[in-house]
Amino acid sequence: MTEKKIGVGALTALVLSSMLGAGVFSLPQNMAVVSGSEALIIGWVITGVGILFLATAMLYLSRLRPDLDGGIFTYAENGFGKTIGFLSAWGYWLCAVIANVSYLVVVFSALSFFTDSQNHVVFGDGNTWQSMLGASILLWVIHALVSRGVQTAASINLLATLGKLIPLVLFIVLGIMHFNYQQFSFDFSGTQLHLPVWAQVKQTMLITLWVFIGVEGAVVVSGRAKNKNDIGKATLYAVISALIVYLLVTILSLGILPRASLAAMKNPSMGGLLAQMIGPYGYWIIVGGIILSVSGAYLSWTIMAAEIPFIAAKRGAFPKIIAKQNSADAPIGSLWMTNVSVQLCLIAIAFFHLDYSTLLTVASEMVLVPYLLVGLFLAKIAYSSRHYRPFFIGLGAALYGVWLIYASGLEHLFMSLTLYAPGLLVFLYAGWQHRHQYKLRLLDKLLIIAIIASGMVIGITRL
Incomplete structure (x- = not known):
């Protein structure tokens, strides 16, 4: 069967949707817990520069080595051997599995606003048995959709990405209207946290990285792209768009409510903030945005989570059964492995009552080594071929990877x-x-x- 290919619009939506997932709706509270305004700005500057280095490194690699489909895994394998390649694929796959689990946890945590009271808990923090049951149903519906073909899922994801931008744009517009600079600059250095600014910056790193995980989306599915040149374009377009959204969401939030109040809010904290600005319906709007966002991000991450083991299996790093495809060219062996793992994680969460923050930390940690290897591989091949501009880009991306490991x-x-x-x-x-x-x-x-x-x-x- 001739496989349908993905165009630049769907590739950009895949990357953007992977990054703009459920995390953006909890970002105000997540950042307020660990940093004041000064550390927040410094953290975003470091992350913005680092992610742009990483995105540009992927752009160069897509042009210097267009023969390497699959990106994260194939870069590591070709640069540093089969064992390092497998570790990169395994770490990235685990990150993708945990990311999918976290999305399901957040959406049912958001729905608890409508179902829970002080004496009656149904969905709780997304870690009750009712949440697990609902998340499991959603999991296997998405499984059925992706099994119909990656291109079909990517097209649906494009629509979901456009839909999720509506509540985000509404929040940013209203946030600008309600922004109070005196509120934003109060305790600018975060002295109430009893931590120096640099320590606060370090604590923001895994959070800022978490919301950018997915930057490699176009590279991961590069084998399915219509045009190899679209890979780098899609990555840069999506990174710049996401960075603007994240900066505005977090800075505007600290200009609406005090940091301590933001830190104490239930997630998705963007819902509480919008409710402060326009009344109770604000939370309804954000929950609707989360459902659209999770649908799109979950589709993106299911595609990417299945793609990496599939490519690795074709190259002998995963068992042969993982390389199996169905009649729609979907990587069905890898898809089953991924979604069974997600299901087991959901059961474990309901049993151990783990929360979103725990999942965020684990997922972010597992992607650090794969990202570091991308920068090192570009630096290696650029140096050997005397391409000095890509060499410095690769070196910058690698230094960002080392910084993340240190900061975590x-x-x-x-x-x-x-x-x-x-x-x-x-x-x-x-x-x-x-x-x-x-x-x-x-x-x-x-x-x-x-x-x-x-x-x-x-x-x-x-x-």
Whole structure:
């Protein structure tokens, strides 16, 4: 069957929808908890520069190596070997799974505004059994949609992206009208947090990264693009648009309510802010926006979560069954693996009552290494071919990746080893299936042993 290809409009919507997911509606509260106005501005400047370096690195890679479909995985594999390539694919896939789970948690947390009271909890913070049941239904509806073909899902996502922009634009327009500079500049340095500004900036990093996760969307599905040149264009268009939205949402919020009041708000905090400006119907508008947003972002992330293992399986890094496609050219093997994993996570959340913030931290941590490897790969191939402008772009993206790992803390990085370790067992099984095609180097074997051993030790000590 001839596969339909995705144009620049649908690619841009895929990237933008991946970034402008449920997180933007909780951003005012998330940022107010950890930073004052000064740290918030510095954090966005660092993130904006870093993400633009990363997006530009992907643009250059799409032109310098258009033969590498799949981006995140294939860049790491071609640059640093099969084991590093698998770790990049596994970390990114886990991030995508957790992102999908978090979207479902947020949408049912938002619906609790209409169903819950102090003495009667139905959806709670999106972590009750009722939320799990509703989220599971939505999960398998999206599964059925994506299984009909990636191009079909991408076209629907374009409409959902346009729909979600309506409440965001309304919030920004009303926020400008209600903005109070004295309110914004009060306790500008966040002294009430009892933390120096630089420590506040560090705490904003995983939040600002979280809302930009998805920047690689066009690169991930590059094999399905009509024109390879559209990949870089779509990425830059989406990044600049998202950065403008995030800056306006967070800055305007601190000019509407005091930071402490914002920090204490229930998420989605944008709903509470809009209700402050136009009355109770403001929350209804934001909940509607979240439902549209989650629908679009969930479609985007389901496509990307299924695409990476599918491409990796075709290259021998995942078991052969993950490379299976159906008659609509959908990566059905990878899709089943992804959505069964999401379902298991939903059950675990209902059982352990985990919240959105916990999911945000885990998902953000798992994508740090894949992003770092993108910058390093561009720097490597640009240096070897004497392309110095791409080299400095790659170096800038890599330095941003190192900064993120530092800002998130080494403890989180070590904890991520407990999630990488079981993935390597999958990799070893795939290697056994493809044992006639390649053999691991001694360095790869030592790396696998070190990660599995470290993951086991850290996991045991945390019990």
